Amino acid sequence: MGRVHKVVSDTKNLLSNITYVFRHVAKGKVRVLLGILAIQAITAFVPFIGSFLQGEIINTLVKVVSGQGQINYLWTLVGANLIMDTVPQLIYTVSGFLTMDLRFHIERFVNIAIAQKRAALDVATIESPEGNDLMSKIDENGQWRLNSMVSTTVYFISSAITLITSSAILISHEWWLIIIILLGTIPEFVTDIRYDKHVWNIHDAKAQVRRRYYNIRQHFGWIPYLIELKLFGLAQSFIDRAMVLFTQFQRDELNNHKLRSFYRIITQAIAQITLGIASIVYIKSVLEGKIQIGTLTFLLSSLARFRGSFSSILSNISDMYDNHQYISDYVRFMELEPMIKNPQPGLKPVGEKSPKIEFDGVWFKYPGTKNYILKDINLTIEPGEMIALVGINGAGKSTLLKLLFRFYDPTKGTIRVNGVDMKEIEMTWWQSQLGVLLQDYANYRFLTKEVIHLGDTSKKLLMPEVEKAAKKGEAHGFIKKWEKGYDQMLGKEFTGGFEPSIGQWQKLALSRLFLS
Ligand SMILES: Nc1ncnc2c1ncn2[C@@H]1O[C@H](COP(=O)(O)OP(=O)(O)OP(=O)(O)O)[C@@H](O)[C@H]1O
Ligand SMILES: [Mg+2]
Structure with missing residues (x-):
């Protein structure tokens, strides 16, 4: 009972996350989304018409050869089949464009939303272990997961259309076969869901290990860290540590995958046997004259589609499930409330003079x-x-x-x-x-004059003001000596960028304060 309850609540959460993504993230793109769905529906449906036509062509051809069929009808079928062949190619191009449009929209939306949320949250929340944890999880995963959720949902719908259509076709001939086929797919379904869940649990349990790995990897990314690694001859020992951590979080997943692959081979064989039974029944029907050869090909191709769509639905569900775990984090982050509350309305008890x-x-x-x-x-x-x-x-x-x-x-x-x-x-x-220069302050990578002007962007950037502030901050002297002076781009990671010394960065920060 507890287990059923868990599945129900998991499914509810999954659905609520999907709804969240479509409501908040994909909003404003309703038409694009409908277009993509329509195209998926067409691409799911057209192959059936195609294989129906091909079946009809064979049936008519058999009749024509035996002198009964109408040759004109045959040519009409061939023409229709040709047209059906080109439809998927045409809509595929349109679909590619629409999908890209939606993907870009989501990427933009999510990146901006995360930045806005970070800016809106208070320092207390950002510094708290929970806030910190959520932010690093989102950085690691959250953004592309939202995109992936949208596309897997669309694919899921498309696979579902194929599954329903092929089921309807299969039911129309020897309806009881569909029950056998479905029974044959249950073992595969159950093991897939089970092992996917396992993967997630492993992932979750290893979150700490992964975070430690990413922390070590940072030492190879950020230049001051990398320099220290070299100077202290630490690189190899850090690589060894990274290796240990990496194997730690991969080992369990790999073992899980091994088991899953083993069961998959067995469950797929079971599913395949039921498909074999169905094929035998259909072929017997042809031999007994109940159906025509063309209809047999139509049924067999529907059978293959049924099987294919079933597998896709399985992998869609497992992808959705995977994405949903991460999206829960994203939703939790977006719904974080600041710990420090801003009073409504707030007082402004300071005049011209500095306050007590x-x-x-x-x-x-x-x-x-x-x-x-x-x-x-x-x-x-x-x-x-x-x-x-x-x-x-x-x-x-x-x-x-x-x-x-x-x-x-x-x-x-x-x-x-x-x-x-x-x-x-x-x-x-x-x-x-407040005018503040903290121990850890920001080094902005902009033009020098802009870096100083950031001290008060409510004023226009005026060079005399900027120079006055730079003089007070004791930065004017060295800025003048730079090739481009106040128009010098800062930050050596950018082309033409200049790297000030640490003391110079400090004085730039100080000048910024004098501007405010
Ligand atoms: N975000 C935080 N969460 C929990 N403890 C913290 C946090 N920030 C600082 N502390 C702890 O609060 C104490 C005071 O830290 P604080 O940074 O105020 O010291 P400080 O006087 O500025 O020291 P320093 O001279 O090194 O800058 C330290 O024990 C530190 O470990
Ligand atoms: Mg301090």
Whole structure:
């Protein structure tokens, strides 16, 4: 009973994920989607007409040879068959274009949606283990899985049309045969679903191992890491580690696949036997004069289509199932709610002058951890006052700043800006008031003047302003010496790009601050 329940709930989730993809991701492309579906329906159906015509041609030919048939009817059939042959080729071209259009749309949509979601989420959620985990899973998989879900659903529908049509044709002659054929396919169906599920479980259980592998692989991608690998002579030992991890996550899957292949051979043989029985019954019907030879060829080709579409449906279902596990992550990510809530409407308690900032009995620990990083902090910073916060590594200096930016809320106590509780303040507005240069800051790969202008994009890019900021940030001197000066492209990974030194990057970041 529990198992049935599980299958039902799995199927429900699968269907809800498919609906999600079509509702959210493929929306705005309804016509393209309908076009693709129509084409799939035609391509699924046309072969039956083709093989029906071929059967008719043989039947008529037999009659004509024995002096009974009408030669004109025969030629009509041949013409119709020729036309039917060209139809798939014609629509295939159109279908290729439509599919590409849809694929591009989904790629664009998903990439932008993920970026927007990341930007909208708060730092607390992004830094949390759950948020982090979800993001790396999506980076590894999520995006192409959505595309794959759309195409497998379309293929599934097309295979289903073929399956239904061929079943209808087979039922019209010796209906009971279809029951035997279906019974013969059940073992294959069951083992396929079973082993697919297994693959997913293995995949899920090995997620950590895979993540560790990807982490090691990063050392071969990012240049500073790669340089360190070389200098410390670590490359070989890292390759060895990667090899161990790789084999670890592949081994179980490979074993699973071995078993599956073994069972597949057996279950396919069973299915094949039932098809053999059906062929014998049909041939006997011809011998007994119940059906004509042409009809036999039509039935046999329908039988082959039945079998083919059944196999495709199996692999479609297993692909869909696979995709759906990843899409669940995507949906979960898209539905993540920020941990830090922006007040509606928020206050803006700062005028021309810099504000008074108070930490009043502030305690803080990171969500999901035990130890308090900040314990009973009481600190008042008067307007215009300059202070330096000094402490050993890990003392909590950066953490205190994170509270000031409202990346996190205090676990206990209050932070006030001009007497207003930080939680009452309009968050994005507050963050735009701050000038910050963190330990880890961004090195933007744009033109030098643009990199500085990013400090305040609400103003127009004016060279005198940019140069003034660069002078304050002590960057003007070295920028002037660069061949293209403020028009120099930054980042050595781009053609014509120049790589500033680390100190120069820092001064560019500082100049950016002076612009804001
Ligand atoms: N996102 C996080 N989740 C959990 N713990 C964290 C997180 N970020 C920092 N910590 C922990 O909080 C403590 C304080 O870290 P913080 O970065 O505030 O120190 P710091 O004073 O800025 O140190 P440093 O001088 O090295 O920059 C450390 O023990 C650190 O391990
Ligand atoms: Mg720090």
